[in-house]
Amino acid sequence: MAVVTEDRRKLHFESRSQAGRTPAERGYEHLLEFRDVSLSFKGVKALSEVSFHVDDGELFAIIGPNGAGKTSTFNCINGVYRPQEGDVLWKGESIRGERPDDIAAKGIARTFQNIELFAHMTVLENIALGRHVRTRVSWWDGALWWGRAKREELANRRVVEDIIDLLEIEQWRQHPVALLPYGIQKRVELGRALAMEPELLLLDEPVAGMNLEETEDMARFILDIQEELGIAMILVEHDMGLVMDIADRVMVLDFGREIATGPPAEVARNPDVIRAYLGEELSVASAE
Ligand SMILES: Nc1ncnc2c1ncn2[C@@H]1O[C@H](COP(=O)(O)OP(=O)(O)OP(=O)(O)O)[C@@H](O)[C@H]1O
Ligand SMILES: [Mg+2]
Numbered sequence: 001m002a003v004v005t006e007d008r009r010k011l012h013f014e015s016r017s018q019a020g021r022t023p024a025e026r027g028y029e030h031l032l033e034f035r036d037v038s039l040s041f042k043g044v045k046a047l048s049e050v051s052f053h054v055d056d057g058e059l060f061a062i063i064g065p066n067g068a069g070k071t072s073t074f075n076c077i078n079g080v081y082r083p084q085e086g087d088v089l090w091k092g093e094s095i096r097g098e099r100p101d102d103i104a105a106k107g108i109a110r111t112f113q114n115i116e117l118f119a120h121m122t123v124l125e126n127i128a129l130g131r132h133v134r135t136r137v138s139w140w141d142g143a144l145w146w147g148r149a150k151r152e153e154l155a156n157r158r159v160v161e162d163i164i165d166l167l168e169i170e171q172w173r174q175h176p177v178a179l180l181p182y183g184i185q186k187r188v189e190l191g192r193a194l195a196m197e198p199e200l201l202l203l204d205e206p207v208a209g210m211n212l213e214e215t216e217d218m219a220r221f222i223l224d225i226q227e228e229l230g231i232a233m234i235l236v237e238h239d240m241g242l243v244m245d246i247a248d249r250v251m252v253l254d255f256g257r258e259i260a261t262g263p264p265a266e267v268a269r270n271p272d273v274i275r276a277y278l279g280e281e282l283s284v285a286s287a288e
Contacts, residue, residue, distance in 0.1 A: 021056075026056070026091075027091070027092070028091040028092035028093075029053075029092060030053035030054065030055055030089070030092075031053075031054055031055055031056050031058075031090070031091060031199065031200060031232055032053060032054040032077065032088075032089070032090055032108075032200055032232075032234075033051075033052075033053045033087075033088070033089040033092075034050060034051055034052050034053070034073070034076070034077070034086070034088055035051055035086050035087045035088070035089060036049045036050075036051055036085065036086040036087070037049070037050050037051070037073075037076055037083045037085065037086035037087070037088065038050075038083060038084055038085040038086055039069075039072055039076060039081055039083045039084060039256075040084060045255075045256050046069050046072040046256050047069045047072055047073065047076070047083065047256045048255075048256045048257050049085075049086070049257075050069070050073065050086075050253070050256070050257070050258050051086075051258065052251050052258065052261060054200065054232055054234060055232065056199070056230075056232055057226065057230050057231070057232050058232050058233075058248050058249070059222070059226050059232070059233050059235065059246060059247050059248045060232070060233070060234050060235070060247065060248065060249050060250075060251070061234070061235040061236070061237065061243045061247035061249070061250045061251070061264075062234060062235070062236045062250075062251050062252075062253060063236075063237065063238070063240065063243055063250060063251075063252055063253070064252055064253035064254055064276070065254065065276065065277070067255075068253040068254055068255065068256065069253050069255075069256040070204070070236040070253060071113055071204055071236065072256075073236075073253070074110060074202045074204055074234070074236065076088060076096075077103075077108065077202060077234075078100050078103050078104070078108055078110055078202065079095070079097075079098050079099055079100040079102070079103045080100055082096065082097050083096065090103075090106055090107075090108070104196060107196075107197075107198050107199035107200060108198060108199070108200045108201075108202065109130070109193035109194070109196040109198035109200070109201050109202070110193060110201070110202040110203075110204070111186075111189045111190055111192075111193050111201075111202070111203050111204060111206060112189070112204055113204040113205050113208070113236075115182075115185050115186065115189055116189070117177045117185060117188060117189055117192070118177065119176065119177050119178035120176050120177075120178060121176065121177060122173065122174050122175060122176055122177070123164070123169055123172050123173050123174070123175055123177060123180070123188050123191075124160065124164070124173045124174065126177055126188055126189075126191075126192050127160050127163055127164065127188065127191040127192050127194075127195050128156065128157075128160050128195065129192060129195075130191070130192035130193060130194070130195030130196050131156045131159065131160065131195050131196070159195060159197065160195060163191045163194050163195055164191065166194075166221070166224060166225075166228070167187045167188075167190065167191050167194075167221055168187075168217075169184060169187055169188065169191065172184055172188075182209060182210070182214075183210050183211070183214030183217070183218075186206060186207075186210065186214075186218065187217075187218070187221065190203070190206065190218075190221065194225065194229075194231075198231060199231060199232060200231070200232045200233070200234070201225065201231050201232070201233045201234075202233075202234050202236075203222070203233055203234065203235045203236065203237075204236045205236055205237055205238065206218055206222070206235070206237065207219075207237065207239050207242060208237075208238065208239075215239065215242060219242055219245065219246055222235070222246060223246060235247060243264065244264045244265075244268060245264075247264055248263070249261065249262060249263060249264075250262065250263070250264050250267045252267060252270075252272075252273050252276065254272075254276040259272045259273060259276060260272060260273050
């Protein structure tokens with residue numbers, strides 16, 4: 001089964017991962033670098049001199065209490081917010097101040113803390129919409145269904161089908177999203193982001209509100225995306241067990257400041273982290 005899926009992925013999914021190559025070969029030091037970023041809203045400091053980086057194929061997690069600045073970090077990466085200070089580098093080049101569509105087209109896709117799908121459209125249609133940033137033909141070519149447009153359309157369909165396969169949502173492909181269970185809607189949203197064939201995927205609380213079974217399924221899909229497609233991810237999540245189990249490195253934010261970054265087990269032992277989480281459950285055990 002695994003072999004079959006892997007073959008299919010190689011056929012249809014253009015993995016653009018540079019993992020395993022040296023900085024000189026790929027032409028940049030880090031895939032994404034957040035450098036001394038500060039962001040404030042009318043005196044409220046959402047982020048204070050936050051720095052971190054994400055490498056090719058890495059699963060990087062950001063955790064922290066409510067209001068710590070996690071979603072704001074995503075908004076600074078994908079161009080929704082423009083930080084007042086610092087810089088955001090994509091493959092060594094600044095993307096600070098660029099428009100969200102331009103940043104998406106560079107290879108950074110995102111899912112949202114609150115599901116943002118077209119509720120009355122089907123699963124297939126919602127995922128296919130994610131392809132538009134990758135489509136190179138004009139609407140005119142598309143309308144005439146000629147040559148390149150036709151080839152592109154077929155390739156698009158194959159990628160969409162691969163994603164439906166990978167996320168195990170075949171049985172719902174023709175269902176309007178609004179009628180689906182919450183856990184499946186979250187998977188569809190992930191599918192739409194994947195349809196952009198990103199090199200970096202920003203996941204904002206992908207298991208929030210899910211039961212244990214749905215959470216375990218999502219964890220498996222996230223690991224499949226990392227391993228089979230070679231896509232780097234930043235995972236924002238309150239479910240500490242999940243983060244400690246699957247992340248390569250974790251950054252902890254508290255009141256807009258970075259208080260620790262490192263491998264999960266190390267971060268979980270950090271006294272500043274334990275203090276920030278006092279009163280909240282930190283499942284240190286699962287990090288060992
Ligand atoms: N558009 C905005 N206007 C004003 N303040 C904002 C805006 N966006 C974020 N903030 C403030 O910035 C701080 C960080 O918010 P952010 O949404 O990044 O937190 P978070 O870590 O994602 O929290 P949660 O875990 O609750 O999702 C909060 O104090 C929030 O009120
Ligand atoms: Mg948030």
